[in-house]
Structures are given as C-alpha cells and as structure tokens.
Amino acid sequence: MKSFEGLSFLGMESVIQKWAESIGVSSSELKSSMVSNDCEHNKKIKTTFDNYYFCALSLAHPKIKRILEFGTGFGERTTLFNKLWPDAVIDTIDISEGDPSFDDYAIRAKNEERNQMFEKAISLPNVNFYNTNSFFVPTVLPKVEYDLVYVDGAHYFPFCAMDMQYGYLRCSAGGHILFHDYGGLDVTKSLDSILAIIPESATFLPFAVRRPNKAMAYFRKESVTT
Numbered sequence: 064m065k066s067f068e069g070l071s072f073l074g075m076e077s078v079i080q081k082w083a084e085s086i087g088v089s090s091s092e093l094k095s096s097m098v099s100n101d102c103e104h105n106k107k108i109k110t111t112f113d114n115y116y117f118c119a120l121s122l123a124h125p126k127i128k129r130i131l132e133f134g135t136g137f138g139e140r141t142t143l144f145n146k147l148w149p150d151a152v153i154d155t156i157d158i159s160e161g162d163p164s165f166d167d168y169a170i171r172a173k174n175e176e177r178n179q180m181f182e183k184a185i186s187l188p189n190v191n192f193y194n195t196n197s198f199f200v201p202t203v204l205p206k207v208e209y210d211l212v213y214v215d216g217a218h219y220f221p222f223c224a225m226d227m228q229y230g231y232l233r234c235s236a237g238g239h240i241l242f243h244d245y246g247g248l249d250v251t252k253s254l255d256s257i258l259a260i261i262p263e264s265a266t267f268l269p270f271a272v273r274r275p276n277k278a279m280a281y282f283r284k285e286s287v288t289t
C-alpha cells in the first residue's frame with residue numbers, strides 16, 4: 064500500500080475524486096451528493112473522508128439492495144447508508160453491553176450523546192441491528208447475499224479476519240467490499256493474507272489527513288465463491 068504521507072486535505076480529496084471518476088462519478092456530482100446528504104456539515108468531514116466513498120458509490124450504484132456493516136459504532140454510517148439507499152435492508156452488528164470487550168471497544172460505551180445517535184440509527188426503517196460479537200454472525204445473520212459490505216468492526220485478530228472472511232463469502236458477484244483502517248497491524252495482516260488467495264485486488268484510498276498511513280481498501284467481488 065502506498066502511504067499518503069504529506070498529502071493535504073485537498074491532496075487526499077483529489078485522489079478520491081479521481082477514484083470517483085473511475086467509477087463514473089464526476090467531482091461536481093460527488094460534491095452535491097455530500098451537500099444534499101448533509102455530509103459537508105459533519106464536523107468530522109474536515110479530517111476524514113469516509114462519507115465520500117459511500118456518496119460516490121450510491122451515485123454509481125443506486126440499486127444496492129442489501130448492506131452488511133461490521134461495527135455499527137454510534138450509527139454514523141448506518142444512518143448515511145439509510146439515506147443513500149433508502150430501499151436497502153441494512154444488517155449492522157456491534158458488541159452487546161454484556162460482552163467483556165464492550166467498555167474497551169464499543170464507541171457508544173459510556174457516552175450519552177453517542178448512545179442516542181446509536182439508538183436513532185438502529186431504529187431507522189430497514190435497519191436490522193445485531194447486538195452480538197461478530198464471532199457469532201454465521202449463526203445469527205440471515206443467509207443472504209450482500210451488494211455492499213463494510214468491514215469496520217473488530218480491528219484485532221482473529222475477529223477482523225473472521226469479519227473479512229464472512230463479508231467476502233456473503234458478498235454478491237459484482238458486490239462492493241470496503242475495509243476500513245488498512246494499515247493497522249491486525250487489519251493489514253488479515254487483509255493481506257486474504258488478498259493473497261482471492262482473485263480480486265484492492266485499491267487503497269486515503270481516509271484521514273491525520274492517518275496518512277492508513278487506508279480504505281476497496282474492491283468489487285468477481286464471482287460468488289462456493
């Protein structure tokens with residue numbers, strides 16, 4: 064993966080705009096989607112670019128019908144997915160309060176404002192929240208194919224590798240898979256091991272000025288693996 068060290072906000076934005084153009088979305092369309100979906104008003108957008116990817120994908124692929132998100136967090140992306148693809152069913156997973164790692168990892172833990180945002184997100188129409196450690200998803204989730212998989216839950220081994228495996232195997236042919244935080248130790252090791260054995264190769268894109276050595280990894284699934 065190349066490092067994005069030294070790239071300013073505008074430099075990173077231009078890398079993302081080029082990627083958006085490669086999937087058929089112009090920078091003006093992307094900007095107006097960011098504005099109309101209220102992403103520009105998100106104070107975090109000044110330093111992170113996560114929303115750009117999903118706005119661009121929704122313009123290029125408005126018919127996405129089923130979405131899987133590992134790591135609901137406090138529901139920022141769940142809420143955005145619901146806006147961008149209002150007819151899509153969204154399955155989203157995060158650890159429950161009873162999980163031994165809840166206090167260490169759940170970003171909604173002990174934060175009233177985030178908890179309220181989380182509750183609002185998981186109550187949206189077409190959103191199914193799975194209150195569980197993702198270790199259990201093979202028995203808990205419906206056996207469906209997903210058109211978009213966002214892997215942004217556990218960032219540590221073995222759970223991140225399991226999420227990647229499940230997300231990859233359940234993704235439809237032509238479906239979109241994004242992995243957040245590539246560059247972090249366990250995410251990198253896990254994704255590199257998986258990329259070595261699957262036919263697809265990933266594009267690595269910047270997502271935060273403050274994290275130039277980390278990337279959003281993206282690819283489209285070529286065919287359904289049996």
Ligand SMILES: C[S@@+](CC[C@H](N)C(=O)[O-])C[C@H]1O[C@@H](n2cnc3c(N)ncnc32)[C@H](O)[C@@H]1O
Nearest residue numbers: 134136139140157158168169170196197216217
């Ligand atoms: C970075 S946050 C997710 C942010 C969210 N995807 C977004 O973009 O708005 C990561 C979340 O993954 C959850 N997580 C970590 N390990 C997990 C596991 N083993 N199973 C389920 N969720 C997990 C954490 O509780 C945390 O809330």
